[in-house]
Amino acid sequence: MNAMSLNDRLPASNGQEPNLLREQFPYDRPPLIAFDGVEVPMDRPTDLFITDTTFRDGQQARTPYTVGQITALFDLLHRLSGPRGVIRQTEFFLYSDKDRQAVRACQERGYAFPEITAWIRAVAKDFQLVKEMGIRETGILTSCSDYHIHLKLGMNRAQAMEQYLSVVRAALAEGIRPRCHLEDVTRADVHGFVIPFVQQLVRLSEESGIPVKVRLCDTMGYGVSYPGAALPRSVPRLVHALRTETGIASAQLEWHGHNDFYKVLTNASTAWLYGCSGVNGTLLGFGERTGNAPIEGLLFEYIGLTGDTSVDTRVVTEIADYFERELGYAIPPMTPFVGKSFNVTAAGIHADGIVKNEEIYNIFDTDKLLKRPLGILVTDKAGTAGVAHWINRYLGLSGEARIDKRIPGVQALYEWVVGQYEDGRTTSLANEELEAAARRLMPEVFLSLRDEKFEPS
Known part of the structure; x- marks a missing residue:
């Protein structure tokens, strides 16, 4: 798709002025929750699963783990996944020698679950690392709000989309599954950029026969679950729009949230209910700023939604003990499921x-x-x-x-x-x-x- 046709498809912010949606994000006040009264039906997928980013986003909020600690936690994640692989995947950085050593150590375990995946920026030199490590799926940073496209990357929407698509094409040419991380999706122009971009991903997926995945990243925790809330903050509306307007399958959709407004677990569950098969989190909720959805919380929510009792939930307590004993982390006592005062x-x-x-x-x-x-x-x-x-x-x-x-x-x-x-x-x-x-x-x-x-x- 050339730049001219992209400009035709993307009517706003292909010039120099970004659309920062000031009616919802005034910055000098708390963000406003707009309601337009539009409600969409629940469409819960048959297959629900959890994905993990403890060794990627989770490491951005604490002292980096050693290779031995990563391997030990990977073993615990594998046990927590259970025989059905409830925790389907986990992702790793690949930039340092230590990162790559940790990946190799975990690859040597030979576990089916969680599958090891990577995370890279949308640049060709990063993609070479994925190929060298023999990893079959990689996340790719594809920022989608004008805050990121214009103010951080210094591009317009057409330029950003073409750069993202070029890396996706390179992954598909090598037979590697790309997973596009729609960074800051809850502050993006959904119909002006997100939908057209995902439509192109679906087209590439159909042409290649390789499922291109999409991770909806609520980077600043702006998502809300309220009926009748407007885009881009409405989690139900976001998931519904992608499912109905792009045709992407639920199995190719994943939610990744942050807890800036105390909504991280509710938003994750809402994504499941409205059409996302995958929900992403970290052990104990470690993640940038306020953190991600805690894996242990997602696990009990998953059990409540599905009735699946195949998982040994007692491993949660072993994980908490490991964080306190081996990593020296004092879990806040009131933390659900793992804090000393929880029950x-x-x-x-x-x-x-x-x-x-x-x-x-x-x-x-x-x-x-x-x-x-x-x-x-x-x-x-x-x-x-x-x-x-x-x-x-x-x-x-x-x-x-x-x-x-x-x-x-x-x-x-x-x-x-x-x-x-x-x-x-x-x-x-x-x-x-x-x-x-x-x-x-x-x-x-x-x-x-x-x-x-x-x-x-």
Whole structure:
């Protein structure tokens, strides 16, 4: 397609003035969410899957991993993928010697899932790296908003599109699957650039017989899931427009979001519901600025949508342990599924319910699914129910052996707890402090049990 025909197809911003959509992105105010009342139907694909960018986008937000750490995390991702390959692919940089060493080490594992893919810029010299490494699919940076095309690249739309298409053609000529990353798609002119570009990708895909993939990159986290929201911020409208106006298959569409406005997981799930087969994320959500969709969150969302229980979700806890133990990362305690306080309650009324039936205040069987038994944070707000629950969990007591909150020893221990806070204490009590007090105040409980049971869970 020559430049003249591209200019004919792209009516706006082929000159010097970009269209920055100021009616939605004023910059001196928070971005505005426009509504035009147009709603589109859900069209959930049969095949849903997760893709990973822990070793690409995830490394842009933290100290780079060593080759050994990448290999260990790759092993964990493989186990988390399960027999069906729920985590279908993971992507790597190829620029440094260390990057390439890590790819080779992971290639030597011989895993079917996650498949190793690459990421390059839309320039010929980067493409040579993909061929040299024997990788079958590569992401290609194809920025699509005028913020990037005009202000960063210094091009107009026709020039940018032709450069992108030239690299896609080069990939197809070598039999390599190109995956075009539509950077900043939620700030782009959808009908002025995105749709015409993807139409050309679909044409090239049909001519070559090789599926050209498209990753919708919500680079700044502007995407919204609200019914009736306008383009380009509407996730349902974006996915629907690509499916219906370009004919691209759901299996060739993938969503990649960021969490700038706390919407990353909701937007990812919405993309699934409206026609994207693939959703991209990182372990623990590491990624540029506010991060990407956390793989562990996507996994539980996937299970909720599909009912697929083939994955061993307990590997999530092993991954969290690896980040803390081997990488020295302190996971924020309130983080869902992996934080230390995720399934721990400090409210006395909640603890009372838990003693009766933990299902009342636990989101699911966290012990079975994550190797994370329900916990109680003991403070002066825990009540006798919280103290009794702590004793039972700490000593591993179940059934008829469980301690009742009404026995004198529990009441004495709770009075001791309250006393600690009367002196101005603000932090929760450690297991060691509680055990020492419990041994003193209710020795009969401890004398009847063997010391090997006294191990905190």
